[in-house]
Amino acid sequence: MKPINEINENIPQWLNEEEACCILNIKPKTLRQKCSKGEFCFKIEQSGTKHLYYINVSSLTDNIQKEYLKKFKDFRYNQDSYSDAPVWAKVQADKYINILNACENLTGKSLIDFVAKWNCCNPCFQTSYSSIRKMRQRYKEFGLNGLLAQYGKRAGETIVDDKLYEYFKNLYLKEGAPSLYSCWEQTKGYALRENFDIKMFPSHHSFRRRLEKEIPKQAIYLARYGQSAWNRKYSNYIERDYSNITCGKVWVSDHAQIDIACLNETGDAVFPWVTAWRDFKSSKWLGWLLQTGHPNSDHIFQTFYYAARAFGLPSDVIIDNGKDYRCRDFAGGRKRITIETDEVKTTSMLAELNIKVHFAQPYNGQTKPIERDFLKIKELLSKHAVGYRGGNILERPEKLKEEIKRGKIMPFNEFKELFDDFVINILNKKPSQGKNLKGLCPDELFNQEFTEKIITSKDALKLFCMRTSRIFRIGRNGIRDNELGITYWADWMSARTDLKVYLRRDIQNYKEAWVFRADNDEFIGNVSAMSAVAALDADIVSKQEFKEAMSAKKRNLKVAKEFIKRTQDISLNEQCANYKALYQKDLPATNPKISKIANTNMDRAIQKSKLMAEMNNFDLSVFEQRNKTQEERLFLFETDCVLDKESKGA
Numbered sequence: 184m185k186p187i188n189e190i191n192e193n194i195p196q197w198l199n200e201e202e203a204c205c206i207l208n209i210k211p212k213t214l215r216q217k218c219s220k221g222e223f224c225f226k227i228e229q230s231g232t233k234h235l236y237y238i239n240v241s242s243l244t245d246n247i248q249k250e251y252l253k254k255f256k257d258f259r260y261n262q263d264s265y266s267d268a269p270v271w272a273k274v275q276a277d278k279y280i281n282i283l284n285a286c287e288n289l290t291g292k293s294l295i296d297f298v299a300k301w302n303c304c305n306p307c308f309q310t311s312y313s314s315i316r317k318m319r320q321r322y323k324e325f326g327l328n329g330l331l332a333q334y335g336k337r338a339g340e341t342i343v344d345d346k347l348y349e350y351f352k353n354l355y356l357k358e359g360a361p362s363l364y365s366c367w368e369q370t371k372g373y374a375l376r377e378n379f380d381i382k383m384f385p386s387h388h389s390f391r392r393r394l395e396k397e398i399p400k401q402a403i404y405l406a407r408y409g410q411s412a413w414n415r416k417y418s419n420y421i422e423r424d425y426s427n428i429t430c431g432k433v434w435v436s437d438h439a440q441i442d443i444a445c446l447n448e449t450g451d452a453v454f455p456w457v458t459a460w461r462d463f464k465s466s467k468w469l470g471w472l473l474q475t476g477h478p479n480s481d482h483i484f485q486t487f488y489y490a491a492r493a494f495g496l497p498s499d500v501i502i503d504n505g506k507d508y509r510c511r512d513f514a515g516g517r518k519r520i521t522i523e524t525d526e527v528k529t530t531s532m533l534a535e536l537n538i539k540v541h542f543a544q545p546y547n548g549q550t551k552p553i554e555r556d557f558l559k560i561k562e563l564l565s566k567h568a569v570g571y572r573g574g575n576i577l578e579r580p581e582k583l584k585e586e587i588k589r590g591k592i593m594p595f596n597e598f599k600e601l602f603d604d605f606v607i608n609i610l611n612k613k614p615s616q617g618k619n620l621k622g623l624c625p626d627e628l629f630n631q632e633f634t635e636k637i638i639t640s641k642d643a644l645k646l647f648c649m650r651t652s653r654i655f656r657i658g659r660n661g662i663r664d665n666e667l668g669i670t671y672w673a674d675w676m677s678a679r680t681d682l683k684v685y686l687r688r689d690i691q692n693y694k695e696a697w698v699f700r701a702d703n704d705e706f707i708g709n710v711s712a713m714s715a716v717a718a719l720d721a722d723i724v725s726k727q728e729f730k731e732a733m734s735a736k737k738r739n740l741k742v743a744k745e746f747i748k749r750t751q752d753i754s755l756n757e758q759c760a761n762y763k764a765l766y767q768k769d770l771p772a773t774n775p776k777i778s779k780i781a782n783t784n785m786d787r788a789i790q791k792s793k794l795m796a797e798m799n800n801f802d803l804s805v806f807e808q809r810n811k812t813q814e815e816r817l818f819l820f821e822t823d824c825v826l827d828k829e830s831k832g833a
Contacts, residue, residue, distance in 0.1 A: 196239060196240055196241070197226070197237040197239060198237065198238045198239075198240060199235065199236075199320075200214065200235060200236045200237070203223075203236075203238040206247060206250065208382075208383065208386065214238075218236060218238070222242075223238050223239070223242045224239040224241065224242035225237060225238050225239065225242075226239075230291075244382075246380075246383075247382065247383075250383060268331050272331045272332040273331065274332065275330060275331065275332040276327060276328075276330035278308050278310075279310075279315075279318045279322075279330045280322075280327065282308075282310055282315060282318075283315070283319060283322060285297070285301070286301075294312060294315065298311060298312050318330060342383075342385050342389055343385045343389050343393050344379070346377075347373070347379065347385075348393060348394075350370050351366055351367065351370040351390050354366040354370065355390075355394065355407075356398075356403065356406035356407065357406065357407065358406065358407060358409050359407070360407040363387055363390075364387055366390075367386075367390055370390070428463060428464050429632050429633075429634075430464050430465045430467070430628060430629045430631075430632035430633050431462060431494060431495070431497065431629065431632070431635070432464075432497055432498045432499065433462070433464065433498065433499045433500070433501065434460050434461065434463060434490070434497040434500045434501070435460070435461050435462075435463050435500070435501045435502075435553045436459065436460045436483065436486070436487075436500065436501075436502050436503070436553070437458075437554065438456055438457070438458050438478040438503070439456070439459075439554075439557040439560075440454055440455070440456050440457075441454060441455050441456070441457060441473070441560065441565060441602070442454060442561065442565045442571055442572045443455070443568045443570050443571055443593075443598065444570030444572060444583065444586070444587055444592045445475070445593055445595040446593070446594045446595060452570075452587045452592060453475045453595070454572065455473050455474060455475050455595060455599075456473070456474060456475070456476070456477065456478045456482075457471055457472065457473050458471065458474075458478050458482040458483060458485075458486050459471035459472075459553065459556075460486055460489075461552075461553045461556060462625070463552065464619055464628070464632075465619065465620070465625045465626075465628040465629040465632070466552065466555075466556060466615075466620070466625045467611050467626060467628075468556070468606050468610060468625075469489075469490035469493065469494050470488070470489035470490030470491075471486055471489070471603075471606060472485055472486045473599050473602050475595055480650070484648040484649070485648065487648060488644060491638075491639075491644055492641065492644065494633070494636065495636035495637045495638045495775075496536055496538065496638065496639065497538060498537075498539065499539045499540075500538055500539070500541065501541045501542075502540065502541070503542075535647065535783055535785070536647065536783065556610065559613075563610075563613075564605055564759070568593075569591050569592055569593070570583065570587065570591070570592035570593070571583065601756060601759060604759065605759055608759075608767065609759060610625075611624065611625045611626050612624045612625070612626055612763075612767060612768060613625075626768075626770055627768070627770060630771070633773060633775055634775050634776060635776055636775040636776065636777055639783060639785075639786070640786060640789070642785075643783060643785040643786045643789060644785075645689075646687060646697065646785040646788065646789065647783075649688050649689050649697065650687065651686070651687055652664070652686040652696075653685065654683055654684070654685055655684055655685065655686065656681060656682070656683055656684075657676055657679050657680050657681065657682045658680065658681075659680060660672070661673070661676050661710065661713065662676075662684070662686070662698075662710065664686075667693060669693065669694075669712045670712065670713045671686070671696055671710035671711065671712055671713070672710060672711065672713045673698075673708055673710045675707070675708050676710070679707065682700070682707075683700070683701040683702065684698050684699060684700055684701055684707065685699055685701050686698060686710075687699065693712070694711060694712040695710075695711055695712070696709070696710050696711075696712075697709055697788065698710055704784060706787070706788035706792070708795060709792060
């Protein structure tokens, strides 16, 4: 192939560094290395402190020279290009002809100062040092036509081969979100295996631009991050209408782990869990429990009892989709596609109390507004506390390890008192500009609308909140619960052997139990544990493992630490006191009308239990006449049979 200057004298013979890297599809560092190895004919010009490389076109390969010629022809203009150009293309030319005339012969620092002054005086026609240098070169080579804007000359075109694009798309649109560059590299390797010419292989940006042009961003996000993530980012938000909901009628519940380290009874660092019931409309917390173990159904029953004792019963509840909330004795379980047969015929607590259950959609925070409260706790409390660990590894402060090591974190009992006070005096009293509160705090809105209180007796509610066991069969030694290592016994059991029953037990005391028939839910009697009770609450969070102390820091880090040391530590109690002072209001006492007292199966069980206690806890059914089949006598002689009948007639 002839040198390019022999083909057309008007075509530039030297390419600057930027143009050469673009044509060769390599980085500037790689270009300079190839020049030092003698792969290209090049020259170096000095501009201030910089060394600018120029590559002779004739030293490039034949294929690359052809590509350069093609691009140059697309760029080159006829003599009439300016006059035929659209207005939007002339705008740039008119702009830069004035700039080039104004800064003629200026270089280096003088040109930099000119750019600053020009941009200050012409905010609508700003430029840069590099743009002026580029336009000078284009004006020198192509005249006024070289200043015309080139936007959109290749609009609608793509340099990415269809087959390679499909291969890249299959790699990139995969859940797990592989990186763009790794997918591009694999596609390039595929092109090598399939004997594609990769000398002009498109960049990874070219693949991404075509992908984003042909496939919506929502679809790309769904393919790479899954449906749950897509729901959180792109799913339509359903506007809730609260006009037909009154405070106290609908409750929401969920668990959450508090990201503050505490010391448990054994001296280990743990991160406590909270189980809470919250009013759906006002966001007021009604009942909650902070504890160090993992949350379970027992905590759900306990917190529901706290809330119901104080504020009565709701008409609807929105609860989590987890197994602990779906337990049979609380929410009655959740129907599956395959219905499993079960001997147990127990009625769930919520169904017995005429409370409608709504299960939240999995991985959808919009259906459980209580999760917003957990974020408030994180922002208002957790991030300011000693022992804060962050919501994820990226948020984890470096000081956590040192705080635990030096014993700066709070004992759990102290933190529990502080947390309870935070909920009562801060979380429930913090005003909000939301569409429900409209500047009120949760306590204010709740007190305004909470006018009716549906209650049941304290004893019945406590019995409702007891846990229901599996089915047992009364044996000659009573009822044996092998999971807990407990044998239950009462005197009335001797007359009820082989009867199928289930137990209701207090979550804090399994030594006593209430026994109900499995076939009709009838209360039978109370029983007591006859053997040693296993440790039921021995759920201790394992001790966190931490690495050794941090390595020595650099000088700038030490300087930064010196500034940190100058800051004064504000205790968490003081910070909560600040919130309390900000949100504290004197609210009028509420006196809701008691409109209904539930008379349920648990009330009848309590009445029967009291009656049995008055009769020395003895079941009168022992003395009931039992229907026995009359046994027929056998006679050896007919005379004996006649005599027997005569005696009965007499």
